[in-house]
Amino acid sequence: MDILPQLLINGLISGSTIALIAVGLSLIFGVLKFMNFAHGEIAMLGAYFYYYFFITLGWPVLPSMAITVALCAFVGFLFNRFIFWPLRKESQWTLLIVSVGVGMLIKNSVQLVASGSTRTYSQANEPSVVHHFFGDALIITSNQILIIVSAFVLMLGLFFFLKYSKLGKSIRALSDNMSLAGVVGIDIRRSVDWIFVLSSAIAGFAGILIAYEESLTPNMGQHLSILAFVAVILGGLGSIPGALVGGLLIGLLQDVGTGLTIGGYSIPSSYKSLIAFSVLILFLLFRPRGLFGISLEEDKSQKE
């Protein structure tokens, strides 16, 4: 049981980054009513943009992050304006499969430019600063502290933004009832643009954080998409706090599930993705609306 605190912290770290991606997914689902399969790929793109500016060009941390986030936001905007928005009146089915294609496009672009090999941000000559807590029971690098802090600050910021700002209120109005929001004078197209800009920016930032912890491959986006989907379904479709909690839960379950040995049995870490998938199946079977989701009677996820 000595390693439990360490596992909890690791789970919290990976969970908070998944939560950031899941929130964007949930926001997009709120307005266009489809699961964006390309969303995890935006996070992957962010990780690679940052690699380019930070490692290849050698810029300092903050400017590289700023330009990465801006570029991701712009990519999200472009895909919305030229692909998703014109197709918004088509069936959910069409949007879904188009987003699969957009995801493949992003991934193959990165693969073409940056090659498929695995990369990391860490350089051999730069040892990471390690903090010890409770003796040696808990070891956290300063990077990890930064990840947790920035993820939570971002989540809080997003929460207040959605709750109190004018744009945030109109975004919530849109996901509640799009035509009614149009009637009261909300510029729907502009708001949807902003949703894509915002969620892609957050996803890009999450991508950087994830790549700091793990490594970069063009295939990571697919995996992130699935984890974010599971988080969204766990928390309840269309619920922003649900997406946050779902993301944290998935991270915790994955790390605690593979790290813990109970009675001599443990799950090998190569089967980490199995945990998320099993949780997904269980939820789909027994509680399809998730933890905080609305009941099926008042389900607004279908198009009118």
Next chain:
Amino acid sequence: MNYFYHLATLMCLYLLLAQSMNMYLGFTGILALCHIAFYGIGAYASALLVMHGAPFELAFLAAGILPALLSILLGLTSIRLKADYLGIATLGFAQIVSSILQNWDSLTRGALGLAGIPKPEIFGVTFADKASFFYLTAGITAVLMFVMYRILKSPFGRVLETIRDDEVAAMSLGKNTVAYKLTAFGIGALVAGFAGSLFAHFITFIDPASFVINDLSLILVITVLGGLGTFRGPFLGVLAIMVFFEPLRFLPLPAEYLGPLRLWIYSLLFVLTLRFVPSGLGGLWKHRSRRGQQFTRY
């Protein structure tokens, strides 16, 4: 000449894969993204059985039946789900299959893959060279295509299309839509497994990397480019891809760029097709541009 036989065999395999995916994706409207997993299971099942001494005929049948059974198990838990949920659940399934292929070392030899898969031998005839293997593949493809054509044109096939267009209407006619969907899904997996078996014995080497989601993009682009929900769609899609994009292989570029470049072009084609001609090549000449009816039939 051998290259053309090689290419023609691959075309048959892609045709099988695209048409079997079309069966549930295009005709029935089941958004399942695990076709590549069925293909992989078929390939591994067939290769392992033959390498452990089973005759090819038996291995071929098993390669189809195993994915079909798995697809029904998967379908029982998830086929009632709405499109987004189903897409995710099946994508998760595909990931699990590839992670099992990669990690179950004692059976699949993990990332090393299976090498030296014997060429098929049917009733004492060995299909060892490219030409004879092509005739075998073409024969099997023709039979399977004919069967799928008859299925899709039968009353059964019409119910599938009704389910895609309006599931509630199909239910109100007393059709057990879940059973119909499961059957369509199962047939798709069956044919994909057959294709996997042929692929394994054709290339004689398989590894988990051949069955990752990446390769789904080629099948998807063939199906979508040709036209979802049309029988001629996959034919047109395979022809278009092979005639116009296979020559890309001969571009004077280093190999590490060529592969990704082709995939990039495929995915771009995929997005552009759905954005501007949702009914694909197959729907072009009778394209009715009524909104919301993008899968209008021929």
